[in-house]
Amino acid sequence: MKSPLSLFLCVLLLLATGCMHKKHPPTTQEIAKQFAPPSLDDAMAVIDHRDDWTTLPELHVPRNPAEKFLKDMTIVLDPGHGGSENGATSTMKDESGKTVTLREADANFRVAKLLERLLKDAGANVILTRHGDDQMNLVDRAEVANNAKRVDGGTGADLFISIHHNSNTKNPSSNYTTIWYHGDADNAEVSIDAANCVAQELANQIHTTVAVTAPLMSDLLMYDSGFGVLRAAKMPCFLCECSFVTGATERQRLRDATYNLREAYGIYLGxxxxxxxxxPTQTLPEVTFGSEHVTISTTLSEGLPEWWGKERSRILASTVQVRFDGKPVPSDFDPKSKKLTAILPISSVDARLKNKPLVFELHFENMFKHHNYPQRFEITADPSGPKATVAALGPAPLSSTRPATAGTRGAATTQSAR
Ligand SMILES: [Zn+2]
Structure with missing residues (x-):
């Protein structure tokens, strides 16, 4: 039997916990109020009607539990166009019958501001290239990302995203999402990792169709030297063409900032x-000049939380590759210690006598098939001794990776729209 004092304490405790739990968080799905929960046939009937659900659902922007992995990531957002540069435009009647013009520059800016907020709420370090209806050239936009201060004190954003909307006056029913990476796929692995996630989530949120081909495209399809804004960025980057301003329904929707929020939310989810x-990443490789060979060694990192599970390697050993002069060289990877060593096919003496730095590449994937970054390194040998400095490089410049069969379309300049 309880004493009066313990009963009193129990009441106090109940009152206290009652107060604490007054505000219940919303559940992910309300539990059915019926006596019997809906049956499998009822659920099948919902699927029978799936084609009737063509309208966008009510707007909800819950936090994605994985947003915690965005914390401290430096992301530069670039709302395309601005100032006297409208980007694509579309003229229509508004609700009162007045003629209004949708500027792509404005829609891009609204998406970027809303995305900035979602990403900042997640703890990311977000920087915008323009803060109002400003005119900026393409190189200056990329320079914001190249010069961005990271949380770890370093310089250069982790990711650069240019936000645009597409246009097709010849076929106004076009409304698909495309994401553009720079150069060839082999030289844009990390950009494609991110772009792939964003393409799917963005299209899901705003119900654009999937184009005839895959939604990820190389900017070499548009210009011989790709998009100026991506070319000038020294980190993983991509350009979103979220949807088409020329579509009869889409251009009305794009005027609505809550619709722009759906776009921002799709990019956020991606x-x-x-x-x-x-x-994934790795320690800065160390270089040893032996009597005959140049050996490089580094420790790979999966880029995943160091929690329970890390005891088993989450790197796909079959994907580990070191390349020198574009060709794979023999390497040894120990999945337990995650140490990688490789021998470059060049003698120590030759390496030291070279007047220009040696460049080698390192590629691998974690179990989610996400690629490491950085992937290129430069060794500058000291001619007088067995020492060398190693520096990480950005993606290879286009000229060294472009196929000889590339098209002959004009080169993009800093004056181009993208
Ligand atoms: Zn544009």
């Missing part, structure tokens, strides 16, 4: 997924 799958 970035959560990208971060969730990890951003």
């Amino acid at each position: 970035l959560c997924e990208y971060a969730y799958c990890g951003r």
Whole structure:
């Protein structure tokens, strides 16, 4: 039997916990109020009607649990166009019958501001290239990302995203999402990791169709030297063409900032997924000049949380590759210690006598098939001794990777729209 004092304490405790739990968080799905929960046939009937559900659902923007992996990531957002540069435009009647013009520059800016807020709420370090209806050239936009201060004190954003909307006056029913990476796929692995997640989530949120081909495209399809804004960025980057301003329904929707929020939310979800799958990296490789060979060694990192599970390697050993002069060289990877060593096919003497730095590449994937970054390194040998400095490089410049069969379309300049 309880004493009066313990009963009193129990009442106090109940009152206290009652107060604490007064505000219940919303559940993910309300539990059915019926006596019997809906049957499998009832659920099948919902699927029978799936084609009737063509309208966008009520707007909800819950936090994605994986947003925690975006914390401290430096992301530069670039709302395309601005100032006297409208981007694509579309003229229509508004609700009162007045003629209004939708500027792509404005829609891009609204999406970027809303995305900035979602990403900042997730703890990411977000920087915008323009803060109002300003005119900026393409190189200056990329320079914001190249010069961005990271949380770890370093310089250079982790990711650069240019936000645009597409246009097709010849076929106004076009409304698909495309994401553009720079150069060839082999040289844009990390950009594609992120772009792939964003393409799917963005299209899901705003119900654009999937184009005839895959939604990820190389900017070499548009210009011989790709998009100026991506070419000038020294980190993983991509350009979103979220939807088409020329579509009869889409251009009305794009005027609505809550619709722009759906776009921003889709990009946010894609970035959560990208971060969730990890951003593999490695220690800065060390170089040893032996009597005959140049040996490099580094420790790979899966880019995944160091929690229970890390005891088993989450790197796909079959994907580990070191390349020198574009060709794979023999390497040894120990999945337990995650140490990688490789021998470059060049003698120590030759390496030291070279007047220009040696460049080698390192590629691998974690179990989510996300690629490591950085992937290129430069060794500058000291001619007088067995010492060398190693520096990480950004993606290879286009000229060294472009196929000889590339098209002959004009080169993009800093004056181009993208
Ligand atoms: Zn544009």
